[in-house]
Amino acid sequence: MNTKKLLLLFLCVGLLFNSCSDDDDNNNNEPLGDYDNGILVSHEGNFGMGNASVSYVSYDLSTVENNIFNNVNSTLLGDTAQSIAFNGNFAYIVLNVSNKIEVVNRYTFESVATINTGLNNPRYIAFANGKGYVTNWGDGFVTTDDYIAIFDVASNTINAQTIAVEEGPEEIVASGNSVYVAHQGGFNQNNVISVIDANNDVVSTTITVGDVPNSLVLEGNNLWVLSGGKPAWTGDETAGKLSKINISNNSVTSIDFATTEHPNYLAFENGKLYYYMSGSVYEMDDSSLTLPTTANITGVNFYGMTVNNSVLYGVDAVDFVSNGSLFAYDLNTNALINSTTVNIIPGDVYFN
Secondary structure, three states: OOHHHHHHHHHHHHHHHHHHHHHHHHHHHOOOOOOOOOEEEEEOOOOOOOOOEEEEEOOOOOOEEOOHHHHHHOOOOOOOEEEEEEEOOEEEEEEOOOOEEEEEEOOOOOEEEEEOOOOOOEEEEEEEOOEEEEEEOOOOOOOOOOEEEEEEOOOOEEEEEEEEOOOOEEEEEEEOOEEEEEEOOOOOOOOEEEEEEOOOOEEEEEEEOOOOEEEEEEEOOEEEEEEOOOOHHHOOOOOOEEEEEEOOOOEEEEEEOOOOOOOEEEEEEOOEEEEEEOOEEEEEEOOOOOOOOOOOEOOOOOOEEEEEOOEEEEEEOOOOOOEEEEEEEEOOOOEEEEEEEEEEOEEEEEEO
16 A cells, blocks of 8 residues: 555544544533433422422523423323432432332433332432332321331332331431431421431431421531421420531531421522521521521522522422412522423422
């Protein structure tokens, strides 16, 4: 082969590899699916109507697609979407009244599996040691049948073993092989955090916090627990409480609210804690020893709230019959950025 032909061959090979490299770079920048790089909003829907749903919303709230599970899979999601949990490329949608978990690809929302055995009033999920841990009320009127169901994430099958826990397990988070469960009390009131050892799936200890713990946030070695306190209608009203648990030794420090103050929806970002109370949003440093006295955002009616990239997202269920709303606030200015209409009874916001 002469020199000119050899140079031409090398040039062609070089162009081919460069083209492949460019294609790979472009692929890496492409979304993983239609619902990548945006917000997912879970909607309870009307109780008993089977119209639970999930919406996809762009971060600036300019694009909304409701009923994405139905749109992709041509079937209804189920009854009362309580929560969504992520594990790798998968989203796990907990259907409380349907007693099932729908597993989907979190970016395409194509159905992967349905877990519909071993659940009774399921609420929330956390993942540890290759397993999913699901809080279950059991019968809400029975105080002794609450439990944690366990499923294998590789096969999406429920284990025969369950973990009996105190009444009313709700939110659940994991750090390493320790799983933390907040017990609101179901139809009653409770005040404990159960700690589960994911190595042997037993409750290793319980930690007393404020009455009716409603929110959990992990921040390094600290587990923040926001408790709403017993409401006035119980006839035994108690104050809300913000507790910080050092998970290395389970020691607890707490700050009390006033007796008639009942906070909810704790969120954390960049050393700041945020919570909702009586139509307002409050911000405090995670190092503060006192609660804030002035609200940052007022005049809202949130049914759920979270924070991402200095933006606070809150959902309003309105009248619990018609479509709800999603709001975004700039936390640098506390100004409303945008709002949009979503589906019936939006409950929580997740970042995909």
